[in-house]
Amino acid sequence: MSDRADPLAIERTVRSDGLEIVRQSSPPGTASFSATYLGPAGFAYDPSGREGTASVTSHLLTSGAGRWDRLALARELDRLGASLSTRCDPESSGVTVWGPASSSRRLMELLAASVLHPRFAARDLERVRRQLLERQLQEETQPDSRAERVLFETVFPVGHPYRLSGVGTRRSVQKISRVDVVRFHRAQFTSANGLVLVTGPGTLEAVAREVRRVFSGFQTEAAPGAPPAKGSASPPKRPMSIAMEGRSQVEVLVGGPSIARADPRFAAVHMANEVLGGRSMLNRLFQRVRETNGLAYHASSEVEAMRWGGYWTAQAGTGPKRVARVIEMVEQEVDRISEELIPASELDQIRESAIGQIPLQVETTSGAHELGLDLAYHHLPGSFYRDWPGTLRALTRAQVRRGAESGINRRGAVTVVAGPTH
Amino acid sequence: MPKRVARLPAMESFALPNGLRVILVPQPASPTASVWVWYRVGSKNEWPGVTGASHWVEHMLFQGSPRYGKGVIDRAVVEVGGILNAFTDTDFTAYLTTVPREHLAVPIAIESDRMTRALIAPEEVERERTVIDSEREGNENWPGFRVDQELNALAFRRHPYRWDPLGYAEDIKALTPTDLQSYYHRFYGTHNATLVVVGGFSAEEWRPKIEEAFGGLPEGGDDPTVKVVEPPPRGERRSYLHGPGTTPIIEVGWRAPALTDPSTPATVLLDVILGGETRLFASGSAWGRSGEHPSARLYRRLVDTGLAVRASSEWRPRVHPGLFTIDAQAAKGVSAQRLEDAILAEVDRLAKKGPTLAELRQAKEKVERGAALAYEGATRTAFRVGYFAVLDSPALEGRLLGQILKTPRKVVLDTARALFRSEARVVVHYTPDPGSPP
Numbered sequence: 001m002s003d004r005a006d007p008l009a010i011e012r013t014v015r016s017d018g019l020e021i022v023r024q025s026s027p028p029g030t031a032s033f034s035a036t037y038l039g040p041a042g043f044a045y046d047p048s049g050r051e052g053t054a055s056v057t058s059h060l061l062t063s064g065a066g067r068w069d070r071l072a073l074a075r076e077l078d079r080l081g082a083s084l085s086t087r088c089d090p091e092s093s094g095v096t097v098w099g100p101a102s103s104s105r106r107l108m109e110l111l112a113a114s115v116l117h118p119r120f121a122a123r124d125l126e127r128v129r130r131q132l133l134e135r136q137l138q139e140e141t142q143p144d145s146r147a148e149r150v151l152f153e154t155v156f157p158v159g160h161p162y163r164l165s166g167v168g169t170r171r172s173v174q175k176i177s178r179v180d181v182v183r184f185h186r187a188q189f190t191s192a193n194g195l196v197l198v199t200g201p202g203t204l205e206a207v208a209r210e211v212r213r214v215f216s217g218f219q220t221e222a223a224p225g226a227p228p229a230k231g232s233a234s235p236p237k238r239p240m241s242i243a244m245e246g247r248s249q250v251e252v253l254v255g256g257p258s259i260a261r262a263d264p265r266f267a268a269v270h271m272a273n274e275v276l277g278g279r280s281m282l283n284r285l286f287q288r289v290r291e292t293n294g295l296a297y298h299a300s301s302e303v304e305a306m307r308w309g310g311y312w313t314a315q316a317g318t319g320p321k322r323v324a325r326v327i328e329m330v331e332q333e334v335d336r337i338s339e340e341l342i343p344a345s346e347l348d349q350i351r352e353s354a355i356g357q358i359p360l361q362v363e364t365t366s367g368a369h370e371l372g373l374d375l376a377y378h379h380l381p382g383s384f385y386r387d388w389p390g391t392l393r394a395l396t397r398a399q400v401r402r403g404a405e406s407g408i409n410r411r412g413a414v415t416v417v418a419g420p421t422h
Numbered sequence: 423m424p425k426r427v428a429r430l431p432a433m434e435s436f437a438l439p440n441g442l443r444v445i446l447v448p449q450p451a452s453p454t455a456s457v458w459v460w461y462r463v464g465s466k467n468e469w470p471g472v473t474g475a476s477h478w479v480e481h482m483l484f485q486g487s488p489r490y491g492k493g494v495i496d497r498a499v500v501e502v503g504g505i506l507n508a509f510t511d512t513d514f515t516a517y518l519t520t521v522p523r524e525h526l527a528v529p530i531a532i533e534s535d536r537m538t539r540a541l542i543a544p545e546e547v548e549r550e551r552t553v554i555d556s557e558r559e560g561n562e563n564w565p566g567f568r569v570d571q572e573l574n575a576l577a578f579r580r581h582p583y584r585w586d587p588l589g590y591a592e593d594i595k596a597l598t599p600t601d602l603q604s605y606y607h608r609f610y611g612t613h614n615a616t617l618v619v620v621g622g623f624s625a626e627e628w629r630p631k632i633e634e635a636f637g638g639l640p641e642g643g644d645d646p647t648v649k650v651v652e653p654p655p656r657g658e659r660r661s662y663l664h665g666p667g668t669t670p671i672i673e674v675g676w677r678a679p680a681l682t683d684p685s686t687p688a689t690v691l692l693d694v695i696l697g698g699e700t701r702l703f704a705s706g707s708a709w710g711r712s713g714e715h716p717s718a719r720l721y722r723r724l725v726d727t728g729l730a731v732r733a734s735s736e737w738r739p740r741v742h743p744g745l746f747t748i749d750a751q752a753a754k755g756v757s758a759q760r761l762e763d764a765i766l767a768e769v770d771r772l773a774k775k776g777p778t779l780a781e782l783r784q785a786k787e788k789v790e791r792g793a794a795l796a797y798e799g800a801t802r803t804a805f806r807v808g809y810f811a812v813l814d815s816p817a818l819e820g821r822l823l824g825q826i827l828k829t830p831r832k833v834v835l836d837t838a839r840a841l842f843r844s845e846a847r848v849v850v851h852y853t854p855d856p857g858s859p860p
Contacts, residue, residue: 028451029449032795073716078717078784078788078791079787080791081788083713100791130753137668137754141668141854143563246666249559279505281500281506290553293549294550294552295556297556297557297559298556317560318556350500353504356503356504359453359454360504364798364799364802365798
């Protein structure tokens with residue numbers, strides 16, 4: 001049983017239809033409320049030839065539901081001072097409602113209606129299709145998204161769920177019909193493998209009662225099987241260059257496959273990434289590329305650890321004349337993180353920074369809610385973040401180096417450069 | 423339903439003998455403390471040849487002061503688990519640090535040290551030049567940045583709102599360490615600074631410590647009031663840009679009042695009616711410019727009808743008269759002119775007939791609800807308190823909110839007519855190059 005007032009802890013229960021109900025306290029002194037439904041409806045489940053269906057479907061969830069058409073839903077949200085937003089990644093899709101805690105009952109009704117009874121009006125489908133087609137164009141014309149797309153298509157083999165960006169192709173998106181959307185929604189927005197996280201007041205029992213009141217009538221209870229996330233590609237050793245004239249900045253992106261979130265090495269990989277290019281300004285990429293050499297405005301790295309696996313990236317944006325030096329530095333720093341032990345003083349500083357980020361994250365209800373989603377989706381222990389400082393402090397230098405070896409290394413990785421050549 | 427009004431937090435506000443304004447907002451339950459210093463100095467204080475100086479000085483304040491050599495500021499904050507950042511606007515520059523509350527002494531010492539004694543060493547200025555250049559290049563990759571720059575250059579011929587806080591590329595190449603040092607010593611000082619501290623601390627304990635840390639600083643800081651007045655516009659101005667991109671982008675701007683103008687409450691309502699939100703009273707997990715607003719006029723007229731993939735309006739609160747803008751991106755196959763015609767038709771309709779009573783009520787409700795949840799967490803609260811303080815005063819928020827809720831339909835209509843005049847209009851079309859996307 002967790003402390004009811006601690007936003008770092010969660011409590012959970014599973015309903016007979018498989019829906020997981022998770023409760024989290026709002027941070028002290030806040031008056032807002034947030035709730036999310038997440039289901040196994042990511043773009044890895046896109047039907048063949050209809051790539052983009054998951055993105056279209058999740059967007060449409062906030063376009064009218066139950067007794068509210070799109071305008072009525074928008075006005076009701078305005079009246080409450082609330083918002084509905086959607087998310088869609090390779091593995092899951094979801095809807096989040098945010099608003100005043102004093103309206104939590106109505107907010108839960110709006111969330112449940114959006115998830116269970118979306119209208120999927122033809123006119124809204126056309127609007128979302130237009131928006132998705134524009135996003136496709138943007139992926140092709142922006143150096144950062146173009147580099148990312150090429151990287152994923154190079155490091156993950158055909159059929160791998162992390163290979164695609166979810167926006168589909170012009171052809172596949174044009175083919176998506178309302179029937180496709182309805183079918184996808186029925187099959188993927190399920191109770192089993194689905195979860196509802198509520199960040200706000202009330203006990204777990206009260207939250208479960210409220211979820212029971214509004215979240216009934218899933219069209220499918222059984223969860224779909226996860227697509228295979230196996231296989232590896234053979235990316236080229238030399239950097240891949242994409243000439244995009246007319247832009248000002250070149251995006252340098254290095255990346256490859258990494259570990260899953262539930263992997264016991266996650267904490268070590270997380271720390272290795274924090275040292276390499278994480279959120280603190282002391283990270284090596286920022287210090288070397290920007291602070292010491294003045295070669296770029298942004299230089300950082302990330303590890304995206306998901307349920308089925310993960311990937312890492314290190315990136316910097318620079319001018320065409322500085323690209324060669326930036327590539328060399330980024331690659332050297334990536335190699336160094338797994339080849340050498342991190343000096344104890346450096347590791348200690350970054351460790352404290354990583355620990356300090358947690359109280360900052362839970363300043364707001366929405367920040368706390370994101371941590372809660374991380375715990376809930378990855379089935380982590382309810383006290384995970386409460387124990388996180390101890391977990392990080394217990395990591396040895398050797399463990400962090402081994403973490404980097406397994407989760408941030410250039411075996412199977414590629415370097416992509418996109419932008420102007422002169 | 424009970425009325426929910428802006429919950430302006432309890433604060434203690436005072437000035438030190440050297441002129442530094444201090445605002446303390448204790449939040450006993452908060453595990454963090456957020457320290458912001460707001461300077462009434464931004465790109466409005468620059469002049470041709472030194473554009474970008476405010477922003478560059480902001481970068482240099484992380485590069486060394488007497489007690490904190492290069493890299494030491496970052497290390498001092500990071501090793502106690504804090505975050506730090508800064509940003510430069512047309513009207514102000516802000517520095518923020520949030521730390522676990524037991525480490526409040528760290529940002530207080532840093533801000534006191536760099537308020538008047540930043541080193542701005544020539545070798546660091548040179549190294550930072552390419553960083554600034556790179557920041558600008560990164561922005562230029564986005565067509566929207568190019569459009570914004572062009573729109574401001576069209577709208578303002580004399581006033582410094584003409585250029586972006588990043589400055590002109592040519593000036594970034596030419597600015598010298600001496601230029602930056604002179605600019606810093608002229609404008610950075612106690613007269614132009616407001617220190618805002620929010621979070622888990624006691625004012626009784628920290629007021630004397632703050633007085634000690636900042637009280638010894640010399641008085642300083644030239645008056646940053648800009649005397650340049652932009653002459654009234656005498657006709658529409660337009661520009662046509664081309665470059666890489668996806669679909670045409672249109673931005674239309676009209677000369678708009680400064681924040682303290684009596685028409686501000688009605689202007690805020692026009693922003694909400696057209697675009698769906700206002701920066702001043704935005705609710706949600708982000709501060710303004712978040713998500714779509716399907717109930718807003720522009721969305722219904724442009725996005726719902728298939729003309730655009732996005733559409734928004736923005737009246738940005740400014741110390742001097744600025745712009746009210748509408749920005750939209752065409753759907754594939756829709757021409758820039760067709761989109762512009764639709765934007766102007768909608769604006770014309772609003773200026774001729776005004777909002778409906780229901781529409782006005784909904785807009786007021788939205789503003790009121792946005793204000794109700796605006797203060798959450800030490801960092802956001804410090805931002806909000808400081809933002810209003812640097813532009814006017816923290817009390818402005820409550821005053822403005824009250825005025826907005828009382829604004830009658832007739833005043834909104836009159837304001838729309840005065841605002842959306844064709845001779846005060848600037849228009850920029852951005853058309854993707856043939857062959858774009860690659």
